[in-house]
Amino acid sequence: MNDAAIIALLQKRDEQALLEIRQAYGGLCFQTAYRILGSREDAEECVSDMLIGVWNSIPPDTSEGLCPYLLALVRRSAVDCLRRTTCQKRGGTQYAAALDEIAEIIPSDERTESQVERREVLAAVTAFLRGLPERQRQIFMLRYYAALPVREIAGKLGMTPNAVKLSLMRTRQKLKEDFRKKGLL
């Protein structure tokens, strides 16, 4: 079933839509959550949360297609779960590794609760990423959005792992510089 048909089912509030979503995108969403959490049970729970989220947000904002919307939901759920359980400290997941890499350029320990600041940073990151060459942006997103291991990114993009690492390093340095110029660091 294609996205349009699934969305039509959702708008009719037909629960078959959720089954279709699970079948079409369940694996991708589960993997995304699993890479962040490193726990099968927690990842399953995030997928369930994602389905509830879709159901509650009818009609969903799917201007860019259903898949990105679902990914955003499941990632948000996984990150919330991670924050609740503070399991990022246990390490070992790709998300934890990504966290370490980002900590190199954002060394602060202080968390921010200010929504204004968060929106400001989000706008800055979005603008920064839009300004990157496409390939560099893809690598950054696969690593820090989807928490994909370097080797898998290399496989998907037909690059060597070293080239991916180098690209990530360059992007982090540029991001650091960009944040510094904007007074965000």
Next chain:
Amino acid sequence: MNAADFLELLSDMPQDMIADCAVLLAKPPADNTSVLMPRIVSCAAAAACIAAVSGIGYLLKDDGMTQQNSIPEAVMQETAAADASETVAAAQTTAVSAEAAAPGQTETSVQSAEEVPAETAAETVWIPAETESVTADTGNAEPEPERITEPEITGDLDLDGRFTHADRLWAELIFSAELDGVADELPLTDAQLRQCDLIADDYRSPLGEAEYNAFQQTAKLIYQYDVPAVLNVRDYLGQQAYYDDYIKQKEVNPWEDPRIDWEALGLPAHPTEAEFLSALDWHYALEHAESKDEMTSGEKTALRKKCQSTAGRYMEMKAALYVPQEPTPEQQACAGLTNIIQLYVRSMHEARYGEQAWSWFAEANFENVPLLTQDELLAKLEAAKEWNFRMNDE
């Protein structure tokens, strides 16, 4: 804001950016990831190379590693054979890696001799056919594997097919750049980065300290201790303990140098470390003098002058041992790179010009190395320096 906040924020990225990511996530891996494919190594070459390494072992056992020019004939023949055929040399180096590699040192697997096609001399990697076509092919015939030959990872940073002095200089440059946090500005190709990837997994660094040391040690073995030039960095790493021990035994302490006429300096023919230091280093001599607390200032001055005089004569003797030589063709060929490194070190370590200057510098030098003289390089550097100062003033 901290790193966790940052990663959390990415969940709220605009949908179009996530869409691109989603497409890639759903995409299967590309089929040309040759670095992940099994390698097939020539068994015959492995045997030849083991013989070469055994030859060096024979040398160590036989003469206690005191004669630098006594590489056994068998090893020399190996060297000559390798020189005659780059293909064989490449296969040998691969074979050494395979024979000596420690577990976990390489992500690729070495296959058995039976699997090696007779015509395979250099490293061969197996690339499967398109996944789709394999799936579609329901017949019994195995898809014919496509073979490609690619350069072995041997530390060949300048990609000329062998490990040379230039590779050591490249390592120096990359490592210095890494220390300064500007390695990502170096115009390194993927092939060069693969050559950096010898030890492994610190992906923040194109060339880590351990890798850099491996380059230095390998070069030392070849250029100072006459190990045949077929040795490469990967071979060195495969037998690191062995080679490090070899270097250690080759290295002679200054007071053990038989070329110095110690008696002419007023020392025993075979001085100890303490005797050597007492004669040449006046701080040491004073510290270890029996009557240190009773010495007058005149006696201390006399001791200092005596030590300085002996040290002066010792330095003259040492200097006389080194006859100035014309640079070898290899050194001449590397002169451009040496200049670059010197300029780089000067710009980064001393002046700290900044990223923009480095970009200019890299562009000026790496794109046009054979075309620029040292004066021209210096002029470029000066221009970059002025630009940077102007930017700082503004």
